[in-house]
């Protein structure tokens with residue numbers, strides 16, 4: 160069974176505080192370009208999951224040799240292609256050869272961004288701009304003063320719509336869907352064990368706007384009759400605001416297929432039928448107009464995107480309780496999460512690789528690889544290997560595994576601190592390439 164056992168064993172209480180909202184100014188729109196993400200010198204930016212939230216520079220070193228290796232990696236706050244006096248925008252320039260793993264952590268902090276294209280969360284927004292949008296942070300690799308690759312840190316609020324010609328005939332079970340693990344466990348908690356409770360540092364709205372399309376929620380019911388997001392036994396925050404963020408996003412981006420996995424009901428132990436009905440009522444109430452109805456799959460890989468789009472409803476809700484599913488035709492069966500429960504990167508890799516073969520026996524369209532490390536009992540007792548530390552260890556490797564090896568055999572991948580990996584872009588490019596065939 161999935162879950163973070165040490166948490167259950169050691170955590171009782173947490174308290175909520177408010178996160179700070181420092182904003183930076185966002186930049187403008189790039190055109191869609193088809194990228195091979197995995198060749199020597201290709202670049203991407205990530206944000207460290209550690210509390211410093213420093214930018215990290217990443218470039219591909221695989222298959223590099225003396226004839227194609229980048230010599231400089233440049234971090235800047237303007238698109239280097241748009242500027243004559245390019246140097247003034249440079250924040251950091253490093254020699255690639257001094258960092259042979261293709262990774263460098265800067266000392267520039269990523270603050271809560273101002274989301275461009277009218278994508279700031281606002282319940283009153285009625286329109287936002289389709290297409291990817293750059294935040295004002297760029298990474299460039301150069302060789303002999305020639306640019307090899309340039310990319311910005313981008314939001315991808317409508318990547319499914321943007322790539323509809325590639326996706327239309329693909330089935331939901333055959334595409335790569337990036338997502339988050341314990342999606343409701345974000346920000347704001349300060350407690351002794353906060354490092355073992357928070358899996359994300361961006362709210363669900365940001366998760367969706369950046370391009371995640373799978374959300375993993377765990378629900379609890381309090382004696383005060385309110386429904387909450389839980390992380391094991393730990394109460395995180397109310398469910399309703401999270402559902403409202405999903406609802407607003409679906410309204411502004413109606414062609415984005417979002418999988419909401421109601422994965423567990425950790426509290427109370429006896430999560431009664433009444434509680435289920437109350438929660439399903441809330442789902443229906445807030446998300447109802449957007450929920451995709453499909454009582455049977457016409458195909459073991461699920462419906463095609465064009466089928467889903469034709470209904471004008473694009474939220475798929477999977478529900479972990481099979482009795483409840485019988486009562487509501489529109490709930491999809493539970494999604495199998497392949498969860499390695501290890502704090503070792505090499506074990507995670509082996510586990511995920513074997514899971515890719517194992518899933519074939521499931522006979523369900525959707526399945527999820529949980530691409531994160533989990534603190535073990537002694538990590539919690541000794542206060543080492545918290546979720547941020549583990550995400551820092553895992554995320555770089557996770558990007559490489561999926562980008563370089565497993566992308567074509569992957570359905571859902573859920574990660575912790577998603578800004579620390581490049582899975583969203585890997586998913587987009589993989590699905591485009593598949594759609595070309």
Ligand SMILES: *[C@@H]1O[C@H](CO)[C@@H](O)[C@H](O)[C@H]1NC(C)=O
Nearest residue numbers: 243244245301303304305306
């Ligand atoms: C590198 O290229 C830029 C413009 O592309 C030019 O201004 C600069 O002088 C070049 N530097 C060297 C060392 O060649």
Ligand SMILES: *[C@@H]1O[C@H](CO)[C@@H](O)[C@H](O)[C@H]1NC(C)=O
Nearest residue numbers: 427428429430431432433434
């Ligand atoms: C669970 O709760 C229901 C309703 O409150 C109650 O009837 C039932 O006995 C409880 N089951 C257990 C195992 O506690």
Ligand SMILES: *[C@@H]1O[C@H](CO)[C@@H](O)[C@H](O)[C@H]1NC(C)=O
Nearest residue numbers: 328329330333457458459460
């Ligand atoms: C399901 O769809 C796939 C790909 O679109 C196709 O190859 C397969 O034959 C379909 N299966 C059935 C039972 O129709």
Ligand SMILES: *[C@@H]1O[C@H](CO)[C@@H](O)[C@H](O)[C@H]1NC(C)=O
Nearest residue numbers: 562563564565566567592593
């Ligand atoms: C994935 O499939 C595409 C063709 O659709 C191919 O070009 C690419 O090399 C494959 N990637 C991997 C990592 O197998």
